[in-house]
Amino acid sequence: MNTSDRKSGDGDGSEKLPLLDNGKERSLSKPSRGRRQNWPLRVLLVMLLLALGGVIGLYFQGPALRAVFNWTSLEPGAGARQPIALPVDRVPSPERVAAMSTDDIVSLGRLQPAGGIVSVALPQGAGDARIDQIMVDEGDFVAEGDVLAVLDTLSLYESALTSAESTLAIRRAALAQTRVQVAATEAELRAQTEGAAATLAAAERELARMSSLFDRGTTTQAILEDAARAADTARADLERLRASLTRYETGPEGEQVDIAVAAADLSAAEAAVEQARTDLDRARVLAPRDGTVIEVAARAGERPPADGLLRMGDTEQMEAEIEVFQTMVPRVEVGQSVLLVSGVLGDEPLTGTVSRIGTLVGRQNVTADDPSANTDARVLLVTVALDPASSARAARYVNLEVVARIAVTPDTAEEGSAE
8 A cells, every 4th residue: 555645544534535646635626617617508408498398388288288178078277267278269260160151251240239339428517417326227128218317416406496486486476466456457547537538528518608608798707717627627637547548558469568577577487497497307317219228337426437327229129230341342232141150149140131231441340369360451331130039139248249141142242253
């Protein structure tokens, strides 16, 4: 054994490094430094593996999950409403659409009530009023003029109406009183006029008699003057009474002046009552037409939104607005039968007929889930009236997206191809 080797029996019990021929310890540090210099390569390798795993997951996760669910007969989502890693069936699959006849026109659209959806706003002049009470719920059928909601200004307008009605009652009583007073005063004046006329006639006869006696010299000048003065006084009284009586004659409107003034006051009071009743309608939101309440957009105590308090429509008669590509419109005619399908409606399609073809070309608003779909297509709106059975089924699904198949007759198809 080399004498330069260290003994292994030292008291500390640690293993000693062997000595070289020159007496120096053998170094073990070079392999350790090599391992430390290789860590960037290992990190890069880990990142490449993670990226590769992500790409594989993106491209093969869906098919792999489908295969697992098909093999295990499990339901995706573990009881959740929406499946995991599987697309939501908003519109029928491309295979289902491809199965439709190639001679027919296939387009996207949505269900809506006949005549569209009406957004009911507050009455004009409601100002900053707030909702005091909502009188209807979603799904309620209302008739035109029914009260949908009451605003907090109702009590104010009710007080104004009560005041106007009280004033109207006073004006009616005043008119009746004026009629009675005018009739009584006129009758009294006529009686006084007749008496004054009789007095004047007697005074004129007395004056004539005195004049005859004076001419014969049997009476004095003073007595004759007294008779003349009495006749003049009687004539003046009669003229005064006749002048007073003209006030109670009928005017241009066919009524006595005082009665006409009282009648005008009554008309003004009646107009004030009508205005108060009209103002009362400002505190009530009325149904503009018959229909079903689809959505209530506010609650009691809130200020109604700018786009309306609630939305309603005639869901008893449903229709569909179909967006048909402008190049296919020449093949569409009023009266053609239409089938409407959606995953929400089940396997049985809705049926209807084309009732109206639009004239304004616009951009497509209803699009499928395909991210590569053309969302800038030019379309025309075609309205489809649903039959009663389909309308009843569709009443629950306002604005539901559907796929429509418009049945095109061979003649129409040939004409469209020729064009």
